[in-house]
Amino acid sequence: MVLGDYLQFPFVQHALIAGAVVAVISGLIGPFVVTRRAAFAVHGTAELSFTGAAAGLVVANDAVAGALIGTVVVGIAIGLLGARERERDSAIGVILAFGLGVGVWLLSKYHGFTNSATAILFGSIFTVSDDQIWLLVAVAVGVLIAMTALYRPLMFASVDPEVAEARGVRVRMVGLVFLVVLALTVTEAAQIVGTLLVLSLAITPAAAAQRLSARPAVVTGLSVLFALGASVGGLLASLETPSVKASVWITTLSFAIYVLARVAGARLIVRRPA
């Protein structure tokens, strides 16, 4: 079969829709993740979506819904325990360790296909059901709306918390909401690339974009574009190569974009007008 044939299948179309939507929200939060130095929060919430997924499997045989609900709890817990920036990483570590332990215990309670649980570690968008795809799209739309509403105060609070507070931004509240949005986005991305590889959509595209511009709108646009290219490109490529999983293609494409951006960025470096 050639690529065109695959695209006739509804499950392929749905996977591509989900891949594109998830790429957009991942690319959108990416610059904030980098600016707020929240890479560990991304990694932590991603791994903990495994626990949520395991809980979902045990309770309702639904890993995706479990992961989405669990991640909101995790996001709030990180926000409350790690309110001060200095404590944040250790708070994430504490929650991560305990949460994974709970996940392992939950998994031992689950007697269905362990495949469904391990799939979440490395992603398997093509095996996600139609209902779950639409759930992913609905949550992504919610994230999009939240990020649009949050954009300016979040930018202010991220780059300049002290002045933002003085100007009236509720910095703590904005940070907490962002953690929930981040947790949801990360869990969505985990469905595509798996929890272990989420950083390839949530950080790498933004890091690449920052090498090319210092304009916030341009950086956000490029970050979304790069994430889309890696996600959709990776899904399409994996259709052509059954032996290579989509997540492998996505992480590879994402990394290649980053390397190119570094090389290009070194040339066209936004030099100071003297």
Place this chain on the structure above:
Amino acid sequence: MVSPNVSLRDATLRFGARELWSGLDLDVAPGEFVAVLGPNGSGKTSLLKVLLGLQQLTSGSVTVCGRTPRRGSDLVGYIPQQKAFDRDIPLRGRDLVRLGLDGHRWGTALPSRASRARVQQAIESVGGASFADAPLGTLSGGEQQRLRIAQALLGDPQVLLCDEPLLSLDLAHQQATSALIDARRRSAATSVLFVTHEINPVLPLVDRVLYLVGGRWAIGTPDDVLTSETLSELYGVDVDVLRVRGRIVVVGAPDAAHSDVLASHHHHPVDDDHEIAGARAWS
């Protein structure tokens, strides 16, 4: 007499058992430049927070332009000390200034010619046009502080609160920064409250000094307050104020955070961690 832009009456601020200041009476007239001095933890930054509407008084009253301070008010502008931004922070100098206009509002900024023009005008008024488009992370401390002033002035404030804005700037940039703040208060009758641990760079601009020490305070012209008598009384130990080549040097003032005199006042992390007032000769 014109009505004051800032007015505190019998104002007391306490965190738990620790009293920062009490019974504080202060009126700041339009266009007046008041330096706020005092050792670590004496409540200088907390005073600014009260005026920003971020901190409630324990007792007493406070008004800014006749109203109770409200979080996010355009009446008040805020200039912090210079800080080190990440080199690759996705922001230009211009974008930092723009945040002062509408960064606190929900939603995304729509492209607007009027907003762009206001930002540009603010940038030009601080002589920042040549570097406003450079990435924020590449700006020098002095360039950054010019843009900070532009940022704070975008809301057209009646009161300008400055928290150590000259810290870690070199002499030329200290002078340029304080000259811009001085120009603003003269042209627009903006009141300035200027928290600093070092009076000398702004001494020629200062109308009055508010000196806070461990719950006690004194207010008056620099000549009235910065005397051996007044400071010795405030600190409760012998303090010498020397005038050397037009500069004021305070010798013997204990640092509140470590002093025996003020040991009962626990150092509180909420407050600033600034240097002790003029204890070191400034060169």
